[in-house]
Amino acid sequence: MKKITKTKVLAIASIGGHWIQLLRLMPAFEDQDVTFVSTMPSFADTVVNHKFYTVPDANRTNKLHLLQCALSISWIIFFKVRPKVIITTGAAPGLIALAIGKIIGAKTIWVDSIANADKLSMSGQIALKIADRVYTQWNHLATSHIVYSGNVL
Secondary structure, three states, X not given: OOOOOOOXXXXXXXXXXXXXXXXXXXXXXXXXXXXXXXXXXXXHHHOOOOEEEEOOOOOOOOHHHHXXXXXHHHHHHHHHHOOOEEXXXXXXXXXXXXXXXXXXXXXXXXXXXXXXXXXXXXXXXXXXXXXXXXXXXXXXXXOOOEXXXXXXX
């Protein structure tokens, strides 16, 4: 009998709506080995029965926090998880994870926030250059490079 191996998935998002939307994607990965990463330690309670890591919060205005976040995410990706797939709903920690994931050959997926109804977020625009797949939650924002498959809220 052939042993079925689960795909290692790293699901990462910062606080607020990014985390909520990531949790809404959980059914898509129910048969996989999912590790969650966020910036809030208490979020571990929302993903019981899954591995969970916390990283420092970061944004473009504080370069030191970006560096600390990148180092933490690098440690998780290189030494803790070695994911085959990285999925994120944003923001900066997710974008950093996609960039680092490309180094190890992981498939990378960006799901832009539903809050970005007029245009792709700034992070989403950067993700277009990095990610294997970029999703929008608004049909009118779909292009040949941005996929619309419905919304998660």
